[in-house]
Structures are given as C-alpha cells and as structure tokens.
Amino acid sequence: MATPEPEPGDPTGGPDSGVAWVRAELQTPTLSALREVMTVGNQVGPVIARRAGLSHSELDALERLAERPYGPAELAKQLGVTTAAGTQIVDRLVARGHATRRKHESDRRRTEVVISDSGRAEVVGHLMPxxxxxxxxxxxxxxxxxxxxxxxxxxxVESMKALL
Known part of the structure; x- marks a missing residue:
C-alpha cells in the first residue's frame, strides 16, 4: 500500500518533510544574513580570547564583569560552570590583574568580583575595532x-528565547 505524499512542511509527514520546508524558508536574504551573523558571532569570542591569552570562559567572565560586579557563585552560574570552576576562573583573572575581589557594598559578609582597569582595557582593546x-x-x-x-x-531574539 502506497503512503500518501505529505503536505509540504508537515513535520509528521516523514523524517525529512519538515526539514525540507525549513531549508527552503532559510534561503531568504534576511535569514541567511542573520544565520551568518550568528555563525561569525560565535567565532568572535574564541578568537579574541586566544589573542588575549585568555580562555573563552575568562573572556566571557570579563565581558560580564564589564557590565557589573558579580558574586563568585552568581558569575559561575552566568558562565554555565560549577562554582569550583567559576572560582578558578576568578582566581586566574585576579592573578593577571584583570579582576579583584572585594566585600559586597550592602552585605559585608559576601564577596563580589569587580573588573579592573586592565581587565576592561583587555576586553575593550580587542573588541573596539x-x-x-x-x-x-x-x-x-x-x-x-x-x-x-x-x-x-x-x-x-524572541524567537531564539522561545527555544530556551
């Protein structure tokens, strides 16, 4: 018995039917340009980190710290690493003079990590062009x-956030 042809773009119509529709839809100039921006954007961080002699996680931490101070555990969560790995990242940044630890302004029992002038210069210097x-x-x-x-x-952005 022959299987009926699926409707174009019908994700239940076979293993490749939905994918074929997506491929055709992604051929628009705007979606192709957006896909290229995303691809190149994913390459920027690792390249800049290598040039700066940092790990990608260290560069990511500096970029976040350039926005505001973070507690070590909060920074680890933002980076998607364990608290122990986050502490090691902060230790390396502090050792290089790119960040400092200080007492939290409103809760003196807590510590926060702050980007230093050299850390800010490292990030800005590589990304400024x-x-x-x-x-x-x-x-x-x-x-x-x-x-x-x-x-x-x-x-x-909203379309991508919907996947998260």
Whole structure:
C-alpha cells in the first residue's frame, strides 16, 4: 500500500518533510544574513580570547564583569560552570590583574568580583575595532531603517528565547 505524499512542511509527514520546508524558508536574504551573523558571532569570542591569552570562559567572565560586579557563585552560574570552576576562573583573572575581589557594598559578609582597569582595557582593546565599525554602520541607517532593523533583531531574539 502506497503512503500518501505529505503536505509540504508537515513535520509528521516523514523524517525529512519538515526539514525540507525549513531549508527552503532559510534561503531568504534576511535569514541567511542573520544565520551568518550568528555563525561569525560565535567565532568572535574564541578568537579574541586566544589573542588575549585568555580562555573563552575568562573572556566571557570579563565581558560580564564589564557590565557589573558579580558574586563568585552568581558569575559561575552566568558562565554555565560549577562554582569550583567559576572560582578558578576568578582566581586566574585576579592573578593577571584583570579582576579583584572585594566585600559586597550592602552585605559585608559576601564577596563580589569587580573588573579592573586592565581587565576592561583587555576586553575593550580587542573588541573596539568591531564596535567602531558597527557604530559607523548604525550611524549610516536612517531612523526608519533603524526601526526596521531593531524590530527584526528583537523578533529574532524572541524567537531564539522561545527555544530556551
């Protein structure tokens, strides 16, 4: 007995039917460009970390610490590592002079990790050429173009967060 042909994009119609629809949909210029941004973006961190003589986790920690201080356990959670591994990352950053430990301002029993000037310079120094180029690109957008790009990127973020 012959199996009926599945509808295009029907994920229950066979092992490859849903995938074929996704592949066809991902051939649009905007989705191809977004996929390339994501691919290249995933390569930036490891390359910058190597250039700086840091592990990818150490660079990730510095980028997070550049935003605000973190407690060691909180930083480990943000990095997706165990508390012990997080402590080792902080120890290495402190040893290099890229971070310091200090007493938490409101709860003196707690410790927080703070990026140092050299840690900030390490991150900014390697990433500044990219940020400057992106700033120029952003400045070249008309207000209407910026609205469209912002709406698209926010929608892309929400689509990805839905998977999390």
């Amino acid at each position: 990219m940020f400057a180029a992106l700033g120029r690109l952003d400045a070249a957008l008309t207000p209407q173009e910026a609205q469209v790009v912002t709406r698209y990127l926010q929608g892309a």
